[in-house]
Amino acid sequence: MSLKQVYDRLYKHYGPQHWWPGDTPFEVMVGAVLTQNTAWTNVEKAIYNLKLYDALSPHAIVEVPHEQLAQWIRPSGYFNIKARRLRNFCQWYIEQGEYPQLSQWETNELREGLLSVNGVGPETADDIMLYAFARPVFVIDAYTRRIFSRLDYITGDEGYEELREFFEKGLARNRDKVQLFNEYHALIVMHAKDICKMKPSCDDCCLKKVCLYLE
DNA sequence: ACCCAGGGTCATA
DNA sequence: TATGACCATGGG
Numbered sequence: 001m002s003l004k005q006v007y008d009r010l011y012k013h014y015g016p017q018h019w020w021p022g023d024t025p026f027e028v029m030v031g032a033v034l035t036q037n038t039a040w041t042n043v044e045k046a047i048y049n050l051k052l053y054d055a056l057s058p059h060a061i062v063e064v065p066h067e068q069l070a071q072w073i074r075p076s077g078y079f080n081i082k083a084r085r086l087r088n089f090c091q092w093y094i095e096q097g098e099y100p101q102l103s104q105w106e107t108n109e110l111r112e113g114l115l116s117v118n119g120v121g122p123e124t125a126d127d128i129m130l131y132a133f134a135r136p137v138f139v140i141d142a143y144t145r146r147i148f149s150r151l152d153y154i155t156g157d158e159g160y161e162e163l164r165e166f167f168e169k170g171l172a173r174n175r176d177k178v179q180l181f182n183e184y185h186a187l188i189v190m191h192a193k194d195i196c197k198m199k200p201s202c203d204d205c206c207l208k209k210v211c212l213y214l215e
Numbered sequence: 216a217c218c219c220a221g222g223g224t225c226a227t228a
Numbered sequence: 229t230a231t232g233a234c235c236a237t238g239g240g
Contacts, residue, residue: 020221036222042238043221077220077237085223121223141221189221 003170006151007180010187014194017186020131022047025099027056032127033085033119034076045075058090058098085119092117107135122160130185136177138167139185143192 021040022028027047034043049072050056055064070083092113096102102110110133114125122140129137140163149156154163174180 032221035220037220037235038222039220039238041220045238075237078222078235079237081223081235119223123222127221139221143221185221192221 003153003167004174007171007184007187010191011183014187014190017183017190019182019186020127022131025132026058026093028132029089029093029128030056030061030086032124032131033089034073034082035127036078036082036085036124038077042076046073049073049075058093061086061090062094081119085117088119089117103133107137110135111137122164126164130178130181134178136168136181138164138171138181140164140167141185141189143188144185147188147192 020028020031021044022031030050031043031047034046047056050061053072055061055069055072061069066083066087069086070079073079073082073086076082093102096113102113105113107129111125111129114120114128115122120128126137126139129135130139140160144163144167145154145156148154154166158166171177171180171184
């Protein structure tokens with residue numbers, strides 16, 4: 001079964017996911033940093049606080065004292081380190097001219113720029129690439145590894161870039177890649193949560209049963 | 216009480 | 229290059 005066929009199956013079963021939750025590209029970027037190793041429900045509380053104090057803007061985040069920012073984003077966990085990461089990112093974001101300028105960057109340059117920020121790794125960068133800048137980049141996360149290694153598409157110990165290339169090449173023939181990658185990653189996350197919800201042991205769960213489950 | 220969540224950095228060998 | 233420690237909240 002091709003990667004596209006797996007996608008079709010997931011899509012038929014779960015339907016459109018409407019990712020990324022967020023009103024603006026900048027909110028998506030903030031969410032991408034805050035959700036690092038953290039449940040999304042906790043991130044929502046942090047973003048709610050930022051909105052409440054009118055601080056969901058790159059300038060506000062750069063200007064507010066560290067202690068204050070850390071308190072606002074406290075529910076998302078790792079609040080000290082994430083306050084620093086948000087500040088690092090926003091400083092870079094402002095320096096590069098914010099969205100109007102950055103949106104004109106060539107895709108590879110933009111990705112390298114994001115990765116140059118301390119606190120933004122491959123997955124966070126690709127979340128931002130895909131969901132804030134609408135670039136055709138396939139996001140790899142722990143769910144993707146688990147699901148597709150259980151389906152024997154991969155071993156699971158490949159490097160991040162290797163996996164990204166695997167998925168991007170495997171889906172290269174499709175037309176609207178941004179839309180496809182957008183839904184695909186969201187569906188993977190949805191599926192992982194759905195299946196892991198009905199397991200007791202996740203050892204046996206994911207894709208062989210998953211595909212059967214989806215039939 | 217324990218486990219994990221939409222990761223990344225840094226020190227060490 | 230490859231592990232391990234560390235960051236910290238909230239829900240199951």
